[in-house]
Amino acid sequence: xNATSSGWARESFWKxxxxxxxxGSFLLLIVLTFDTMSQVAVGSQRVPAYSxxxxxxxxxxxxxxxxxxxxxxxEALLFGQKLSEADAEQLVTLGKKTIQAKNCVNCHTxxxxxxxxxxxxxxxxxxxxxxxxxxxxxLMLAFLKDxxxxxxxxxxxxxxxQLDITDAEARGVVAFLKWMSAIxxxxxxxxxxxxxxxxxx
Numbered sequence: 294x295n296a297t298s299s300g301w302a303r304e305s306f307w308k309x310x311x312x313x314x315x316x317g318s319f320l321l322l323i324v325l326t327f328d329t330m331s332q333v334a335v336g337s338q339r340v341p342a343y344s345x346x347x348x349x350x351x352x353x354x355x356x357x358x359x360x361x362x363x364x365x366x367x368e369a370l371l372f373g374q375k376l377s378e379a380d381a382e383q384l385v386t387l388g389k390k391t392i393q394a395k396n397c398v399n400c401h402t403x404x405x406x407x408x409x410x411x412x413x414x415x416x417x418x419x420x421x422x423x424x425x426x427x428x429x430x431x432l433m434l435a436f437l438k439d440x441x442x443x444x445x446x447x448x449x450x451x452x453x454x455q456l457d458i459t460d461a462e463a464r465g466v467v468a469f470l471k472w473m474s475a476i477x478x479x480x481x482x483x484x485x486x487x488x489x490x491x492x493x494x
Contacts, residue, residue: 335382339477343381346371346468350475351489352419360480371468372430381468388469391462400453403473405481411451418467418474419487426488430467437463 300306336342341363349366368375376384392398398407401414412420422445423429436443438460440453458466 341365341472341475342378343385343472344376344378345475346381346385346471347375348475349489350418350471352416352474352485352487353490361483361485362480363475363477365475371471372464381472384465384468385472387462387465388467389465391458391466392469395456395458404476404478411453413482414470414473415476415478416474416482416485416487418471419485419489421486421488421490423488429488433467433470434460434463437466 333340345365347368347370349369351364351366352361353364354360355362392403397403397414400408400411402409403413404415405413418429423432432443432445436445436453437456437458439455441455444452
């Protein structure tokens with residue numbers, strides 16, 4: 294068959310097709326990027342405002358949706374202090390930067406990303422290993438500031454090293470972990486039994 298007789302077989306046709314497909318894919322990528330940014334922006338439906346750390350947070354199975362979701366409840370102040378959105382953002386940001394500076398992902402995962410030596414921290418605020426919601430904040434602070442003497446291995450036998458975390462940084466990390474537990478992670482982790490659930494009658 295003569296290559297010049299069929300339009301789809303011509304080299305120029307495929308060159309133009311490649312250009313249009315590439316341009317279309319690029320535009321689609323831009324649209325999806327902006328859509329994703331709106332979905333994961335703080336204050337969106339899936340990622341709550343920083344001031345959510347002023348409220349109680351749990352994580353339960355939504356049987357209608359067949360997946361786990363965060364459940365935001367009434368007032369449950371962190372460190373007994375109600376924070377404005379700006380103050381809450383500052384505290385959570387300090388915690389995030391501390392986690393980055395201390396290279397926590399060398400051992401832990403956040404939202405499933407990182408190393409698997411130590412537990413995933415996505416819902417660490419809700420972990421039953423903290424024993425009691427009444428004393429959770431104090432246990433977390435003590436553990437972060439002096440892990441060797443406040444060891445919590447969660448059954449793994451693995452221990453966190455001394456990272457020289459200051460009191461302010463520890464409070465920031467606790468705030469960050471509480472805020473992260475309120476993020477709708479589309480059902481991750483699955484079948485996670487929370488501290489709130491273990492305390493329920």
